[in-house]
Amino acid sequence: MENIEKNLEDYLKGYSQYKLDEKKLVDSEILEKSESYEIKSSNRFLTIISQFKKIFDGYDKVLPYLHLDENTKLSLEKKRDWIHRLEQEDFPVAFLGSFSAGKSTIINGILDRDLLPEKIQSTTAFPTIIRKGSKDLVVIYYIDENAKVSLWNQLCNEIGIKIDKNLNKESDLEDISEHLKRIKEMVSEYEKVNNQIDSKPLKTLENLFTGWHNDKYKILKKSIELSELKNYVEGHEDSLFIDRIEVNLEKLEVPENIVLVDLPGLNVANQRHIQFTKEYIQEKAKAFVVCMKPFQLLEGQEIIFLEETNRTNPTILQRSFWVINQWDRLNQNQKIEEEGNFFQKIQQYNLTITRERFFKTSALNYLLLACIANETINQTDKLKSEISNLDLIKITQTNADKISSEEAKKLLEHQEIKAFSYFRYALLDYLDNQAKDEFLTNAKSELLQVIVILKKHLEVFDDWYKDDNDRTREIHTIEVTRQSDIFVKCLKQKIQEFSFHVRDSLKIDFWNNEHTIEVEKEINRRISQLNKEELKDKLQSGDYIKVFYDRFLPIVEETIKIHVILKEKLVFAIEAFFVQRLNKLLLELKDVNKDYLPERILNNLENLLSKRDIEMRLNGLVDYLFFNYNDELNRISKNLRQSQDISLEKIVIDGLEEYKNILINFISNLKEDINKYVKFSVKNHTEYLERELLGLLEEEKEHIIFQISQKVNTSEAIKFEQNKSDIIKDTYSTIKSISNEL
Secondary structure, three states, X not given: OHXXXXXXXXXXXXXXXXXXXXXXXXXXXXXHHHHHHHHHHHHHHHHHHHHHHHHHHHHHHHHHHOOOOHHHHHHHHHHHHHHHHHHOOOEEEEEXXXXXXXXXXHXXXXXXXXXXXXXXXXXXXXXXXXXXXXOOEEEEEEOOHHHHHHHHHHHHHHHHHHHXXXXXXXXXXXXXXXXXXXXXXHHHHHHHHOOOOXXXXXXXHHHHHHHOOOHHHHOOEEEEOHHHHHHOOOOOOOHHHEEEEEEEEXXXXXXXXXXXXXXXXXXXXXXXXXHHHHHHXXXXXXXXXXXXXXXXXXXXXXXXXXXXXXXXXXXXXXXXXXXXXXXXXXXXXXXXXXXXXXXXXXXXXXXXXXXXHEEEOOHHHHHHHHHHHHOOHHHOHHHHOOHHHOOOOOOOOOOHHHOOHHHHHHHOOOHHHHHHHHHHHHHHHHHHHOHHHHHHHHHHHHHHHHHHHHHHHHHHHHHHHOOOOOOHHHHHHHHHHHHHHHHHHHHHHHHHHHHHHHHHOOOOOOOOHHHHHHHHHHHHHHHHOOOHHHHHHHHHOHHHHOOHHHHHHHHHHHHHOHHHHHHHHHHHHHHHHHHHHHHHHHHHHHHHOHHHOOHHHHHHHHHHOOOHHHHHHHHHHHHHHOOOHHHHHHHHHHHHHOOOOOOHHHHHHHHHHHXXXXXXXXXXXXXXXXXXXXXHHHHHHHHHHHHHHHHHHHHOHHHHHHHHHHHOOOHHHHHHHHHHXXXXXXXXHHHHHHHHHO
């Protein structure tokens, strides 16, 4: 601080010397020194840009050979953005602060002119970018169609949270007018039984709808006079549709390429502007000024964002200036308390600041006196009306509104006012002499982080490639192992997918009413075609006479073959579902690479995936299902014994009819059990196949590797490995070289 004060005393000997006009500020020796610094600075920028590009050119080449997780790749891609930031000639200085902290007034003070609007309400409704230009010009940029959609969705989500409803569009075809109408109806219904919600988001949505297709905003940008800029505050009729404001000043007395950026606070209603502020701080700005006001130091979203920024890139805050504005409003005890509160917050959130860049000022008092000294105070009614707020009784007996230009220049050197001069001088001096160096240091730090990550992943390859011996045989072995792993992994994947899809499909029923009807028709057909005379002859001849009643049904059963009918229908029922899947799996396993499968493994696969085993399971299932069927047959035999006085022909006819009815009824009642046990059988067989097939691949792995070793062509692998070796060695050499340079 002592150095700043000493330099400033020299700097303030004459107010006109305070300007950054080289003809008035410096002599030719200083100018020559400054130009030399700029040349050296430019060369350093070109050097670090070249280093970044070389590192990322190498990274792009070796990326296919590195097994980087997504988070690492994302982190590296973010650091690639530094190339763009370094290539920008502009050097943006971002002013961040909460509601009414006085960012605009501070910038006006730095410019020594009443440029940006100042009001009691939140004024920086839009990001405002100030740079040197060939003439004074203000350009208003409007949001594009995508930004309108984003804002619409944000407002819908905000309203939806308030009424606990999903207010997204029902489809892409829903017109926004219909969408808005539906939202208003849902809000109205909600408010009939609940308290009224905050109406601002809905009104904003209505305003967005009203202006959506307004020709005024379709041009995307328009130019206005510098004097009109003060009208663009919160509440301006265009405010909802403004993306940003860019101000070009012919006479901008700040160091070359410096751009001042007045950012919206983090507590504004427009989420797009909040996002703009965050991204600008973290990705675009190269220097920073954090603006605060007493009794509201680093609160709410502001401190949360600063803590997050400090965690991800602490150098951002280390390059920052910290300004408590409106310091003149405090008494001595309040000043002591607020300064203590500031450093307590800094310690609490582990923020690192440079003490020499912490200032307590009154930007408005300085600006008023500077404009009086410049004789520009009468050019703005707003600023002129603030003169009465100047409390100068303890400094001079002259009324504030009667201060002359010369008196104002002297008052600028007064201790009560000079604090802002210290800040202004320190900031401009920093931007002129140190900011670029610190930014370059930050860039080097980011580049070193990239180098550390890449080194870590490339060192393994470097050890491998150091030895230049012929590695043809080794490469062959590696390629065989690689191909084997890929081949076996692919086979296993197809087996596991088959198993998963079969189990997942077991929700359907295999046996339905149509299958039952088909069996009933087949039973009717076979019974109707039964030769009754031949049946009577068998029952009356030989041993059949002795066991007439007991043998009736076995003879019929042997002819009808109900077991066979049911087995055939069951096999047919699961043919489309399961057997076809078995055949498909076998073809898929062969198609992976038939040349890599030894003959005996192919035979084993064909054997395991044949329909033989599932048919055996179904045969056993049918036997199980017909276990209780014998009880029904015994009931028929008992009924026949009770009909001894009836003729044989009548017994055959009645017996067949009863047999048919009982059989059809029995089959109809089997539907639930058939589905239950077929699913159980298919599931068990699928799991059995999965175990057997995976086990087979493990058991035969050595034979598969041997087969592949006889079939694989390693010439391409050797060529690939040589190319990979050259790329990795070149990249690693570049990384080490740049690491040493840094």
